[in-house]
Amino acid sequence: MHRFARQWSAAASALLLAASFSASTEAQTIKVGIVGPFSGPFAQYGTLFKNGAEAYVASQGGKLAGKEIEFIYRDTGGPNPGQTKTIVQELIVKDKVDYLGGFVFTPNAFAVAPLIQQSQTPTVIFNAATSAITDKSEFFIRTSYTLWQVTVPMAQWAAKSNLKKVVTAVTDYGPGIDAETAFKSEFTKQGGTVVESIRMPISTTDFSPFVQRIKASGAQAVYTFLPGGPPNLGFVKAYNENGLAKSGIQFLGTAETDEFDLQKFGDAAIGLTTAFHYSAAHESPANKKFIEALKKRDPNAVANYASVGAWDGMFVIHKMIEATGGQRDGLKALVAARALQWESPRGPVRIDAKTRHIVQNVYLRKVEKVGGALVNKEVQNFGPQIDYGLDK
Amino acid sequence: MNAVTGSAAARCAPAWRAPLIVLAVGLVAWWVLPDQLGLVTRLAVTALLVLSLDLVVGIAGLATLGHAALFGAGAYAAGTFALRMHPDPLLGLAVGVGAGALLALASGAFLLRYSGFTFLMLTVAVAQIVLSLAQKGRDWTGGDDGLTGFTMAPLLGRFAFDMEGRTAALYAIAVLAAGLYLARRVVDSPFGLAVRGIHENRARMAALGTPVFARLLAMYTVAGALAGAAGALSAQTNAIVGMDSLSFALSAELLVMLILGGAGRLTGALIGALVFTLLHHTAASINPYHWLFIVGAALMVVVLLPPQKAWNWLRARMGATT
Amino acid sequence: MQTLLNIGIDGIAYGMVLFVIAVGLSVTLGLMRFVNLSHGAFAMIGGYAAALLTREAHWNFWLALPVAVLGTALIGALLEALVLRHLYKRSELEQVLFTIGLAFFLIALTNALAGPQVQLITLPPLLAQSVDLGFRTLPAQRLLVIAAGLLVAAGAAWTMARTRFGIWLRAAVDHADTASTLGIPIRTVQCASFAVGAALAGLGGVLGAELMPLEPYYALKYLVLVLVVVAVGGMGSIMGSLVAALSLGTIETASKYLASEWGSLFFFVAMAAMLALRPHGLLKR
Numbered sequence: 001m002h003r004f005a006r007q008w009s010a011a012a013s014a015l016l017l018a019a020s021f022s023a024s025t026e027a028q029t030i031k032v033g034i035v036g037p038f039s040g041p042f043a044q045y046g047t048l049f050k051n052g053a054e055a056y057v058a059s060q061g062g063k064l065a066g067k068e069i070e071f072i073y074r075d076t077g078g079p080n081p082g083q084t085k086t087i088v089q090e091l092i093v094k095d096k097v098d099y100l101g102g103f104v105f106t107p108n109a110f111a112v113a114p115l116i117q118q119s120q121t122p123t124v125i126f127n128a129a130t131s132a133i134t135d136k137s138e139f140f141i142r143t144s145y146t147l148w149q150v151t152v153p154m155a156q157w158a159a160k161s162n163l164k165k166v167v168t169a170v171t172d173y174g175p176g177i178d179a180e181t182a183f184k185s186e187f188t189k190q191g192g193t194v195v196e197s198i199r200m201p202i203s204t205t206d207f208s209p210f211v212q213r214i215k216a217s218g219a220q221a222v223y224t225f226l227p228g229g230p231p232n233l234g235f236v237k238a239y240n241e242n243g244l245a246k247s248g249i250q251f252l253g254t255a256e257t258d259e260f261d262l263q264k265f266g267d268a269a270i271g272l273t274t275a276f277h278y279s280a281a282h283e284s285p286a287n288k289k290f291i292e293a294l295k296k297r298d299p300n301a302v303a304n305y306a307s308v309g310a311w312d313g314m315f316v317i318h319k320m321i322e323a324t325g326g327q328r329d330g331l332k333a334l335v336a337a338r339a340l341q342w343e344s345p346r347g348p349v350r351i352d353a354k355t356r357h358i359v360q361n362v363y364l365r366k367v368e369k370v371g372g373a374l375v376n377k378e379v380q381n382f383g384p385q386i387d388y389g390l391d392k
Numbered sequence: 393m394n395a396v397t398g399s400a401a402a403r404c405a406p407a408w409r410a411p412l413i414v415l416a417v418g419l420v421a422w423w424v425l426p427d428q429l430g431l432v433t434r435l436a437v438t439a440l441l442v443l444s445l446d447l448v449v450g451i452a453g454l455a456t457l458g459h460a461a462l463f464g465a466g467a468y469a470a471g472t473f474a475l476r477m478h479p480d481p482l483l484g485l486a487v488g489v490g491a492g493a494l495l496a497l498a499s500g501a502f503l504l505r506y507s508g509f510t511f512l513m514l515t516v517a518v519a520q521i522v523l524s525l526a527q528k529g530r531d532w533t534g535g536d537d538g539l540t541g542f543t544m545a546p547l548l549g550r551f552a553f554d555m556e557g558r559t560a561a562l563y564a565i566a567v568l569a570a571g572l573y574l575a576r577r578v579v580d581s582p583f584g585l586a587v588r589g590i591h592e593n594r595a596r597m598a599a600l601g602t603p604v605f606a607r608l609l610a611m612y613t614v615a616g617a618l619a620g621a622a623g624a625l626s627a628q629t630n631a632i633v634g635m636d637s638l639s640f641a642l643s644a645e646l647l648v649m650l651i652l653g654g655a656g657r658l659t660g661a662l663i664g665a666l667v668f669t670l671l672h673h674t675a676a677s678i679n680p681y682h683w684l685f686i687v688g689a690a691l692m693v694v695v696l697l698p699p700q701k702a703w704n705w706l707r708a709r710m711g712a713t714t
Numbered sequence: 715m716q717t718l719l720n721i722g723i724d725g726i727a728y729g730m731v732l733f734v735i736a737v738g739l740s741v742t743l744g745l746m747r748f749v750n751l752s753h754g755a756f757a758m759i760g761g762y763a764a765a766l767l768t769r770e771a772h773w774n775f776w777l778a779l780p781v782a783v784l785g786t787a788l789i790g791a792l793l794e795a796l797v798l799r800h801l802y803k804r805s806e807l808e809q810v811l812f813t814i815g816l817a818f819f820l821i822a823l824t825n826a827l828a829g830p831q832v833q834l835i836t837l838p839p840l841l842a843q844s845v846d847l848g849f850r851t852l853p854a855q856r857l858l859v860i861a862a863g864l865l866v867a868a869g870a871a872w873t874m875a876r877t878r879f880g881i882w883l884r885a886a887v888d889h890a891d892t893a894s895t896l897g898i899p900i901r902t903v904q905c906a907s908f909a910v911g912a913a914l915a916g917l918g919g920v921l922g923a924e925l926m927p928l929e930p931y932y933a934l935k936y937l938v939l940v941l942v943v944v945a946v947g948g949m950g951s952i953m954g955s956l957v958a959a960l961s962l963g964t965i966e967t968a969s970k971y972l973a974s975e976w977g978s979l980f981f982f983v984a985m986a987a988m989l990a991l992r993p994h995g996l997l998k999r
Contacts, residue, residue, distance in 0.1 A: 038680030039676075039680060039830075041929055041931050041935075042830075043825070043830035044831055046681070074676075074677070075676050075680035075681075075683070079536065079538075080634065081636070082632070082636070082637075085430065085630045085632070086431055089556075090431065093426075093428075093430075093555070093557075106536075106537045107536070107538035107540075107632065107634045107635075110537065110540045111538070111630060111631070111632045114543070114631055115555060119555055130537065136540075172974075172975065173535065173536035200970075200974055201970075202536060203978065206728055206924075206926075208724050208856075209724050209967055209974075212717075212720045212724070212971070216716065216717070229831075230929060233832050237924070241844060241852075241853040242850075242851055243851035261831070261832070264832075455810075506989075506990070509945060513941060513942060513945035513946075514986055514990070516942070516982075517983075517985050517986035518986065520938075520982040524976060524977040524982065527977055528976055528977065641934075647810065651807045651808065651810065651811040681825070682822055682825070684825070685818075685823070685826075687815075688819030691814060692816060692819065694811070695804070695812040695815070696812070
């Protein structure tokens with residue numbers, strides 16, 4: 001009993017101290033919780049988020065709207081909804097974060113929806129790509145992309161390029177199925193045929209059987225989507241090494257020629273066609289500024305869709321801080337966020353007031369060698385695309 | 393006969409003592425950590441799950457790497473029940489318990505014909521088969537996106553599940569205490585003694601006329617029931633069920649937690665779950681990139697320097713100075 | 715027909731990689747009854763060594779490969795002699811705990827030293843080219859994998875049957891105490907077998923890098939597959955591991971070709987069936 005009393009009073013005084021400390025600093029420091037994978041096979045996203053977010057703050061002179069920013073990074077590992085919920089609960093209740101950012105995996109985003117809704121914490125999704133996420137809470141704002149958004153223009157282009165038969169090969173999970181559904185629906189609408197829909201288990205590392213199936217399908221092109229990291233790398237290598245391009249099966253992708261792994265493919269990747277919202281080779285002053293800021297922070301930092309998602313995500317948080325004067329007011333912040341329109345490193349973008357999803361240009365790119373390195377060269381601009389997955 | 397009852401009597405502390413301590417500790421934690429009730433809930437759920445594993449590994453002596461299947465079955469069953477039938481938590485808990493027990497009964501009937509390494513690998517196979525089926529049945533389970541969309545009704549009609557997790561934490565602690573009481577009663581009963589006997593010497597127990605297979609299957613089913621309860625708790629307090637509930641990684645982690653705390657004593661399961669989860673949580677907050685160093689090193693140190701030896705050494709040194 | 719041939723080639727290639735990695739664990743488990751869940755880490759170390767040597771130090775692949783394998787053997791021998799052999803007398807559960815801790819530690823170390831991204835091994839032009847077999851094109855590297863697997867199997871069988879070391883090893887697996895009273899240097903046999911097992915795992919890591927990408931979690935990610943091969947093939951049985959690896963590899967590949975929406979279901983059903991029918995291993999009586 002005595003031991004309990006001591007522990008109890010020690011804990012109580014610690015709590016009081018912590019409470020007083022946070023109260024005194026709250027006015028000047030904005031806390032932003034960044035939730036993502038920092039360990040495990042997808043750990044590169046954590047580093048990309050960190051680089052993009054901190055580079056943005058540095059580029060604004062170290063403060064946003066005159067306030068200090070404190071980042072709190074938390075590791076979710078892989079798709080781990082229970083753990084993510086605990087982490088975010090702690091961030092909201094204990095650390096009292098003002099904003100949340102990050103999220104790579106759909107189940108993790110789903111898990112925190114009730115928390116952010118109840119606590120009215122604006123949460124910016126830097127990467128997760130399933131359309132349904134923004135429906136789960138009105139406090140989700142997305143600065144990444146969705147599969148519908150980038151697939152519909154790709155399907156339209158494929159149809160216009162006289163491709164009549166296409167086979168889809170996607171990873172068997174949310175975004176992959178979104179990609180397959182989106183491509184199928186748009187491509188058939190344009191008059192083409194999807195001859196086969198191959199679904200690859202998420203744990204696949206050896207893609208050669210699937211590549212052989214693609215060859216055997218008799219299609220003129222393959223449309224594919226896989227998660228970034230090892231699956232992506234493995235599939236594109238298998239495509240290259242099994243002679244698919246030579247057999248006349250064109251590659252149609254979206255995120256597969258991601259700058260993070262692009263150099264690893266070597267010259268075999270030249271000519272791969274993708275439709276996506278960001279290329280590091282995009283020529284604009286905003287993009288130049290972004291890349292410079294990244295390299296200043298870390299010369300090895302990679303400019304790709306994840307780091308630009310974090311950069312633009314911090315821009316949105318910046319504007320929300322401005323609009324609320326640094327006070328914690330989720331609803332007011334949202335109102336400001338929904339009206340945002342700006343020139344991002346990817347091109348002109350805006351946040352859709354209804355869906356809170358980013359409306360952005362989607363470009364057709366081909367991999368080319370420029371100055372000894374492989375880049376995604378933008379060859380066509382499809383114009384601003386909305387999230388077709390939500391507007392159904 | 394005396395030797396057996398002697399050791400049993402020494403171990404037979406009243407069954408309600410440990411659960412009462414758990415309740416007390418849980419309440420104190422609930423009181424002094426109002427900001428981290430999510431963690432407290434997770435600790436309680438994990439402790440219950442590792443407790444159920446102890447019944448299989450520590451008491452029955454069957455090392456398994458497929459325990460997550462029983463947990464996941466309870467979680468998905470409770471989640472689906474809340475989503476499609478009725479969002480009452482206690483009904484859902486019963487459904488989870490039933491699902492875990494049922495899967496344990498069905499898989500145990502096949503698995504328990506084998507022992508040792510073969511049994512271990514077959515548990516892996518069964519768990520992976522359950523995982524594959526769950527992934528395929530994404531219309532029911534939500535697949536890799538997880539099972540969501542359900543909101544739990546207030547517990548006992550009065551206590552809503554709040555954002556800070558106050559209700560969830562107390563609920564989980566209560567179920568853990570109840571589960572511990574049940575486990576204690578089972579293990580200290582003649583049935584439990586028979587199972588422990590089977591662990592120590594299967595041939596001798598068979599010679600004594602004990603129906604070995606039936607006893608093991610019954611224990612496995614009880615363990616399945618508790619694991620299913622933990623699964624239901626997890627589904628209800630998180631309002632989501634992910635594929636990670638069925639993963640091999642989870643099964644392996646549970647085994648590590650149990651060995652860490654000491655298998656066979658029931659309280660060891662609780663301690664192992666507590667220590668490992670807190671270690672992971674703290675190390676990951678300090679450095680999300682390199683927390684695995686700390687955990688890996690800690691596990692190796694624990695084996696090389698068993699806590700018992702370190703404790704004795706410490707006491708010897710303190711004895712020398714006083 | 716085309717599909718059958720495809721399944722055959724890809725299945726055998728995949729199976730060979732599993733075999734080369736698993737055979738070391740099978741021997742160690744059968745010989746020392748030591749549950750080494752850090753075995754996957756040796757495959758990872760071998761692969762990483764080859765990747766760093768070929769990519770960063772620009773060594774020739776044919777030089778980097780043996781160096782990587784020997785390096786892994788050395789690390790394995792050191793680990794065994796200094797640390798692991800003290801655990802032989804401990805309970806299986808403690809061995810599990812320690813080796814999992816070791817695997818965690820090695821994963822963290824790899825991540826800290828080389829980063830989380832996938833490591834690619836620069837192949838020489840001979841292996842990087844695609845070979846046209848008439849009915850399909852495949853990377854030449856796959857043929858190397860199949861050839862290497864056959865060599866390892868043949869070499870292991872020959873060692874066991876024809877060399878003194880093989881006799882010592884078989885005796886030690888059957889009955890260590892009697893073997894040592896007969897003058898067989900058990901410690902040397904144990905250390906050497908462990909080192910060879912580690913070396914083979916390292917070789918498997920290098921050969922299999924195209925199929926099983928090298929990244930820090932490699933050590934635990936493929937552990938299940940390796941354990942499955944060892945269990946189905948029977949602990950200590952080299953031929954058993956070969957047959958198990960090839961059959962399971964082919965079944966997994968077939969399911970990718972014919973029913974990929976079912977994931978690895980058929981692999982584990984087949985595995986459960988094989989284990990249920992032959993609990994002590996495919997070729998053991």
